[in-house]
Amino acid sequence: MSGHSRGPAAQAAAVLKLKNAGNDLFKHGQFGQAAGRYTEAIAKQRDSGANGPEDLSVLYSNRAACYLKIGSCSECIKDCTASLELVPFALKPLLRRAAAYEALERYRLAYVDYVTSIQVDSSVQAAQDGMNRMRKVLIEADGGDWRRSLPPMPTVPLAVQRRWEPSASGQAANERMDVQQNGAGTASVSSGLEQAKSLKEEGNELVKKGEHRKAVDKYSASLKLNNKECTTYTNRALCYLALKQYREAVQDCTSALALDPNNLKAFYRRAQARKEVKDYKGSISDLREMLKLDPNNVSGQRLLQEVKHLK
Numbered sequence: 001m002s003g004h005s006r007g008p009a010a011q012a013a014a015v016l017k018l019k020n021a022g023n024d025l026f027k028h029g030q031f032g033q034a035a036g037r038y039t040e041a042i043a044k045q046r047d048s049g050a051n052g053p054e055d056l057s058v059l060y061s062n063r064a065a066c067y068l069k070i071g072s073c074s075e076c077i078k079d080c081t082a083s084l085e086l087v088p089f090a091l092k093p094l095l096r097r098a099a100a101y102e103a104l105e106r107y108r109l110a111y112v113d114y115v116t117s118i119q120v121d122s123s124v125q126a127a128q129d130g131m132n133r134m135r136k137v138l139i140e141a142d143g144g145d146w147r148r149s150l151p152p153m154p155t156v157p158l159a160v161q162r163r164w165e166p167s168a169s170g171q172a173a174n175e176r177m178d179v180q181q182n183g184a185g186t187a188s189v190s191s192g193l194e195q196a197k198s199l200k201e202e203g204n205e206l207v208k209k210g211e212h213r214k215a216v217d218k219y220s221a222s223l224k225l226n227n228k229e230c231t232t233y234t235n236r237a238l239c240y241l242a243l244k245q246y247r248e249a250v251q252d253c254t255s256a257l258a259l260d261p262n263n264l265k266a267f268y269r270r271a272q273a274r275k276e277v278k279d280y281k282g283s284i285s286d287l288r289e290m291l292k293l294d295p296n297n298v299s300g301q302r303l304l305q306e307v308k309h310l311k
Contacts, residue, residue: 197229200218
């Protein structure tokens with residue numbers, strides 16, 4: 001009996017068996033052999049049409065991880081791109097492609113993928129760190145106009161933010177997510193955005209009263225519903241500064257800059273926080289970026305002089 005004459009269930013089972021074999025080999029550090037199993041699984045799935053695009057996307061992403069481990073960065077990029085064509089904005093292939101671009105010194109493309117990853121899920125530290133590394137490299141290479149040479153930055157739809165990676169073991173959970181993200185979920189998304197806005201406004205009122213701890217709770221709740229609102233990050237950063245939680249303030253400002261690379265408040269508040277943790281070089285860099293955007297900003301000029309004296 002030929003492979004094409006087997007039923008869909010048998011084909012799907014064969015693909016899953018190859019995928020699991022690849023996973024086991026990967027766990028044991030046998031990356032080349034794991035890539036071979038994923039290659040067989042990809043070929044079998046493409047030939048048979050077994051399963052759906054999500055499963056094929058995962059296979060490409062898994063093989064990309066193998067290529068990244070063995071240093072075949074160009075092949076990693078090809079597989080990540082294939083994975084993302086099947087499931088746009090999937091987090092793992094975005095991060096793997098960013099790492100491969102970085103290894104090949106294609107820093108602008110790496111920066112775009114890291115920032116896109118942050119838009120998908122702002123809590124991913126690897127994406128935050130990668131964005132910061134690429135930004136530093138690009139500033140050193142291109143100076144103050146470094147953003148002009150960047151490729152176009154994609155806008156991540158709200159529906160795919162914090163999306164879970166499809167997997168055989170997580171199929172039921174993903175089906176629940178799909179219900180929330182499609183058709184019937186449109187109303188709940190709209191309601192979530194309205195609730196996020198209301199929570200943010202409650203946080204703003206608490207800030208006016210000087211109740212920064214309670215305001216942080218409101219902003220945090222708002223960001224769980226909508227992590228694309230730049231001002232919520234900068235407002236929470238202001239609270240963290242008041243509470244002397246400087247590292248948290250830095251992280252929030254970094255998230256804000258991932259959404260809006262020209263945000264003056266994010267640069268200024270991150271500079272304030274970096275000054276407090278004695279990261280004077282980082283503080284000066286932020287203030288210089290801020291003053292390039294707004295050369296006459298008195299607060300920025302004063303803080304820059306202050307930090308220079310501390311350096």
